[in-house]
Amino acid sequence: MRLATTTGLAVSALLRSKLRSLLTTLGVVIGVAAVIIMQSMGAGATAMVTGELSGMGSNMLMLMPGATQGMGGASLGAPLFTRDDLAAIGRECPAVRAASVMNVRSVRVVTGDENRSTNLYGVSPSYLEIRQWLTVMGRGLTEEDERQGAKVCVIGETNRIELFGSVDPIGAEIRVHDLACTVVGVLEPKGASTFGQDQDDLVLMPSTTYGRRIMGDDRIGVMMLSAVAEDRIDEAKAQVQSLMRQRRRVLEGEDDDFTVRDMRELIAIMGTITGVLTSLLAGVAAISLVVGGIGIMNIMLVSVTERTREIGIRLAVGARARDILAQFLVEAVVLSLAGGMLGLLLGAVGSYAASRVLDLPFSLPPMAAALAVGVSVVVGVLFGVFPARKAAHLRPIVALRFE
Amino acid sequence: MQAPREPLLSLRRITKVFGEGDATVQALRGVDLDVYPGEFVAIMGASGSGKSTAMNILGCLDAPTEGQYLVEGIPVESLPGDVLAALRNDRLGFVFQGFNLLPRTSALDNVELPLVYADVSASERRVRARRALAEVGLAGRERAHPNQLSGGQQQRVAIARALVNAPEVLLADEPTGNLDTRTSAEIMALLVALNRDRGITIVMVTHDTDIAAYAGRLVTFRDGLIVSDQPRAAP
């Protein structure tokens, strides 16, 4: 029997019981749609993280105490850096343009009757320049502030709204961890990060003020550096590394007890994290595809049993085993292919909607789409073959007498 | 009777046992039957005497427990599945006691079914199926589904389906069982014409002596055995 005839037969058989066909293929529709949405959102998130990180200043470097560990940061327990280390980097690393302290802790800030918890950063005056951040009101922190340990701070947009509302914050006083500080500037809003962190929920103050008045400890946790140019990042890194090995007395042959990271590495790390997330989500979605396939197999088995008399009639008028096999196989494939297409459509619409709602860049990875539809056909064939084989080898009278 | 020729169909010491253990039923107990080309054989016998069982074996729909079934001298059990399917498709036409039409499928599509498996083109299938339906008096009812047809009409669709591929042998299990006298006479006239004009060999089961009278030979079954086999004067 010709393929066209078989396909025609299959399609008309499927159309004869539309609702059941739809329900059968629903599993595949949902499975494929889920895979597509997960892949698309994963790709969108990756693009966004990458974009965000490169926006952070691509010639930025980060210096942390502790040996480098895997994907994450650095191990704990290594000695912190000192003010002398910071000065030495400024003096002895020509490829480093600027170096800043970045000490962080969470604190309570209080104004009049407002009171909230936020992140307090103790930073050097060059910090804003390194991060490529701007102030939208007032000014940033100055060398003068740093030298004097001035009781001043620059606040993020979230703190401005929460603490001051419509009142002009410049010159106002807030209590940061019981230290009265004058607000001298407000940072440009940056919104939420990819991981949902509010990047405007912070207060910056001179690192000297932070060290002496908040922590009572002037050592440095993390340093942010910038290279003089993007193509000299590796050079800057090497200079910082050899200087630190020398200053921290790391012996020849021993591993660094500190870590220098640049943005490219961070981007790569974030890429790996979002990649792992994407694969996890896609894995879950793939499982639903398999469940969908089992749904098809189940219904095909039921359908073969239900239509045993039909098979008997066909065999009695001269159908060969392979005609019956082809009929049921093609039915399964048509069903799962239709499901795959429908799922693809649904997935595309769904991921477009999701990208709107979550404000992610929209992209539909063609590989994922091809794969999902391909898998759904394979599922149809695999799960169609078994019941179809079962049906094709019945003796006509046995099939005809089947109740 | 004509000079002996090679039999077209022959059953040799056929037995058929259904079921296992204590619940076995011996439907056929050693049946010998030769059907010659161009014959019109009527089979009669009490209900449960094994008529349908024998017909199913003749139609290659079932296999005997013991004994041999030969078509033109070739043992059917030696034939591969595809050859058997081809045999069922274009040499044997079968009319079942219980119609066995595809539900939710038009009369026309039902009649076309054997042609689908004979690889006949769609347009020719249409033409031949329409003609077969017209021959059994169902012109105009092509689009009707089995559940929209009377028992007699369904029977006629089943006959049209058996005839559509111009088989050499028509095996009919009570083809007039559900028809009134007048329609029965029409169908029998059709079968007689097919036998006489086209030389189609017919084996037909019936409970009705009047219907059996159309045949040239009467075979009687009792308890799984043939108890009489006599020629009749053709009408």
Ligand SMILES: Nc1ncnc2c1ncn2[C@@H]1O[C@H](COP(=O)(O)OP(=O)(O)OP(=O)(O)O)[C@@H](O)[C@H]1O
């Ligand atoms: N599939 C089967 N399983 C078990 N027993 C069967 C089966 N088919 C037929 N039989 C038994 O075999 C015997 C012969 O049945 P068969 O259908 O050949 O009778 P029949 O002569 O056609 O009767 P009727 O005139 O009522 O159609 C009966 O006793 C029946 O119960």
Ligand SMILES: [Mg+2]
């Ligand atoms: Mg019977």
